Amino acid sequence: MGTWQLVAVGLVMLLGLFGVLIPGAPGPPIVWGGVVWWALTEKTALAWWVLMGATAVLLLNQALKWLLPTRRMKDSGIPWQTLYASGAAAMVGFFLVPVVGAVIGFVAGLYGAERARLGDHGNAWASTRTAMRAIGLAVLVELFACLLVVGAWTGAVAAG
16 A cells, blocks of 8 residues: 555544544544555455454444433533544544543543633533533543544554
């Protein structure tokens, strides 16, 4: 697979990661589609293992979504820009502190955005807790699953 095609696959996966944060956008299927594209082009044992692992992780994610509370972001009064900021912070955190950095980055980004919006610590922390109960956990689980898949793909590309 050429460099430009790898860049295109990476951009598709990045689009899928942002798709997790946009209501109604199919983020995990887009990420999975990027892995399928790469695996069908590479045709190596490592590529097929990554595809099988990605499929398993994303199917488990879909099963977990049914067990988590429903998305009620509008009811909580928290703007979508806060969710976008926390999702971007989770992506950065995932690569700075592998795996657990996604959780730390998500909560820190959520708090930071709410602190900037509301102005004081007490209100920002209360809003952060409300957002995590309303939507944060479901989005965080989905984003974490997609980040695991992208991380596995990145590792496989670096190794191969």
